[in-house]
Amino acid sequence: MAPRTKASLVVGVVAAAALALSGCGTSGGSGSSPSAQPVKTEIGTGEGQLSILGWPGYVEDGSNDPAVDWVHPFEQETQCKVSFKPFGTSDEAVTLMRTGQYDVVSASGDASLRLIAGQDVQPVNMSLLKNYPDIYPFLKDKAWNTVNGINYGMPHGWGANLLMYSTDKVTPAPTSWSAVFDDAAKNTGKVTAYDSPIYIADAAVYLMAHKPELNIKNPYALDKDQLAAAVDLLKQQRTHIGEYWSDVVKEVQAFTSGSTVVGTTWQVGANIAATDGAKVATLVPEEGATGWSDTWMIGSKTKNQNCAYKWLDYIASPKVNAQVAEYFGESPANAKSCELTKDPKHCETYHSGDTAYAEKIWYWTTPVADCLDGRKDVKCTDYSQWTKSWTEIKG
Amino acid sequence: MAIQTQHLPPGSPRGSGGVPRAKANTFSALLHRRPRLRLAALLTAPAGWLVLVYIAALAALLITAFWTVDTFTGEVSTVWTTENIVTVLTDPVYQRITLRTLWIAVAVTVIDMILALPIAFFIAKVAGARWEKLLVVAVLMPLWASYLVKAYAWRNVLAEGGLLEWLGAPIGLSSPGYGETAVILTLSYIWLPYMILPIYAGFDRVPDSLLEASGDLGAKPLTTMRLVMLPLLVPSIIAGTIFTFSLSLGDYITAQIVGGATQMLGTVVYANVGAANNLPFAAAVSLVPIAIIMFYLFIVRRSGALNSL
Numbered sequence: 145m146a147p148r149t150k151a152s153l154v155v156g157v158v159a160a161a162a163l164a165l166s167g168c169g170t171s172g173g174s175g176s177s178p179s180a181q182p183v184k185t186e187i188g189t190g191e192g193q194l195s196i197l198g199w200p201g202y203v204e205d206g207s208n209d210p211a212v213d214w215v216h217p218f219e220q221e222t223q224c225k226v227s228f229k230p231f232g233t234s235d236e237a238v239t240l241m242r243t244g245q246y247d248v249v250s251a252s253g254d255a256s257l258r259l260i261a262g263q264d265v266q267p268v269n270m271s272l273l274k275n276y277p278d279i280y281p282f283l284k285d286k287a288w289n290t291v292n293g294i295n296y297g298m299p300h301g302w303g304a305n306l307l308m309y310s311t312d313k314v315t316p317a318p319t320s321w322s323a324v325f326d327d328a329a330k331n332t333g334k335v336t337a338y339d340s341p342i343y344i345a346d347a348a349v350y351l352m353a354h355k356p357e358l359n360i361k362n363p364y365a366l367d368k369d370q371l372a373a374a375v376d377l378l379k380q381q382r383t384h385i386g387e388y389w390s391d392v393v394k395e396v397q398a399f400t401s402g403s404t405v406v407g408t409t410w411q412v413g414a415n416i417a418a419t420d421g422a423k424v425a426t427l428v429p430e431e432g433a434t435g436w437s438d439t440w441m442i443g444s445k446t447k448n449q450n451c452a453y454k455w456l457d458y459i460a461s462p463k464v465n466a467q468v469a470e471y472f473g474e475s476p477a478n479a480k481s482c483e484l485t486k487d488p489k490h491c492e493t494y495h496s497g498d499t500a501y502a503e504k505i506w507y508w509t510t511p512v513a514d515c516l517d518g519r520k521d522v523k524c525t526d527y528s529q530w531t532k533s534w535t536e537i538k539g
Numbered sequence: 540m541a542i543q544t545q546h547l548p549p550g551s552p553r554g555s556g557g558v559p560r561a562k563a564n565t566f567s568a569l570l571h572r573r574p575r576l577r578l579a580a581l582l583t584a585p586a587g588w589l590v591l592v593y594i595a596a597l598a599a600l601l602i603t604a605f606w607t608v609d610t611f612t613g614e615v616s617t618v619w620t621t622e623n624i625v626t627v628l629t630d631p632v633y634q635r636i637t638l639r640t641l642w643i644a645v646a647v648t649v650i651d652m653i654l655a656l657p658i659a660f661f662i663a664k665v666a667g668a669r670w671e672k673l674l675v676v677a678v679l680m681p682l683w684a685s686y687l688v689k690a691y692a693w694r695n696v697l698a699e700g701g702l703l704e705w706l707g708a709p710i711g712l713s714s715p716g717y718g719e720t721a722v723i724l725t726l727s728y729i730w731l732p733y734m735i736l737p738i739y740a741g742f743d744r745v746p747d748s749l750l751e752a753s754g755d756l757g758a759k760p761l762t763t764m765r766l767v768m769l770p771l772l773v774p775s776i777i778a779g780t781i782f783t784f785s786l787s788l789g790d791y792i793t794a795q796i797v798g799g800a801t802q803m804l805g806t807v808v809y810a811n812v813g814a815a816n817n818l819p820f821a822a823a824v825s826l827v828p829i830a831i832i833m834f835y836l837f838i839v840r841r842s843g844a845l846n847s848l
Contacts, residue, residue, distance in 0.1 A: 239816040386716065387717055
């Protein structure tokens, strides 16, 4: 080909590419006004399928443990065939929900408000759900499941992010989060932490107890200086971290092999580790803990609304809610579940219905610029700053 | 060229006595007369594919890097800004991560080169014809196993009380644990076949008579290696490095499985796409490895290595 033809070919290709892309760029923000959806007035027959996005351990069909199965009974009862996708962090849940491929999601407090603000979930008519009256009152109409008096879903259960340690390698048994912060050097290279920006709140909870002069009132409302202090603490911790985890199965494997001996976890991780034969114990340290309070929500683009409503009602029914709570290691949301757990002491162990205890846990919420603790004189750091700080901490 | 037409005398039966001819095909005649049209018909499909799938995707990435995202709702706002690019280039964290990723990619490439040269030489020049085939198959074998399976296998090998520790215990070595070293080891293992194959093909192309001639003229084996073999092999080695270097530069899966807390460019992109949901920033970060690879390809283009890929 002659050089001129070659050049004109290149120009042509570039021009075609530019043409293909000319539909992309605009010079202004995209503004969308919230559309008021008609809230459902009755539950019809199921559409035959339901795709669920949930925390691992919330949607068990017997494949992990044949004795743990509440998906098949649901399918038989409603004829809604379930497909399940687990996620490891709230951020992942928000991203996946935005694709519009999932009908229902179990959203923690740090995800639910973002989902509502992004119009990825729809208002739920709670009067259609038979089991809603049995839910503990202190879980209803909370900031993370209700906006402007409109309910967005069914409370599922709650719990704390715990400290887990290998009983044969960590002595004496830790009682404080200092095991992963100030005293982490004792187990250097074998400490683990949750791989999400929201873990900064765990450092803030620790600082609330050990550095009162920072005046942190709420671990999700940190001004610049308070965030810097938390980041410093986490950077010190970073030198002792062996692995960050977001996949609870991988974390358990590290505990079982001995690559990790101390770190943060969920009770479900401890339960799996115990069945794998690892010698581990968990506790809520003296400083208190961060935690989660989850809500089942319905995607705004769902085509399977009836199945979605049926799932929300089913998962909150006394028997199923007891099964989930016991398997995952959390407090059930349904007050009647406590009589149905296999372990009669389950609700005592997890302080279910103990409003005072529940209020001591700092539930995950999304940090925003308007301080959540009510301070008006400073700007707080928002989640994007937390995300950038988290990358910086990991280095 | 003009198409000849037959003038038949009236009344004579058609086709009798004349030279039998194929029926005139107007379409092929048209293409024959117009070379530009012919070229267009041949090139439109592949060029369209290239533009749509490859160039448009890269351009979309480039454009996305200049947008921002509303962190609370996660909506991408299409306001032009250079903030993402500036952050990636100036923030010390990302500079460190870029350098670390480069170091890992270079280390993997060098390790694979050192391992692949003797192996490829043995297969091409020392082993007999039957062994040669068997050994090539043996080199290709690991490629039949899934990437994930291999990475998780290394996770177990490197674990506390794993194979590496058990092997190293008698000589007082312990497993490096999960981290940068583990990533380099695992990636070197996974990409090794991609380095062996081009170098083996290169050795295979060096005629034996050339080596004999070098020996006849008084060169010692190492001198022959240095002055005859290596210059001929350079393009093949560079072809192998393109594979190992670019694949390591973009890796994010191995880093997550055996990297412990190690961050690479790939994991930062992954975290920003999956977790932080900041696509524009992820696009800005992903331009870094693209730029590095393009620069590398530009340098090696002159060596003729791209012809032996």
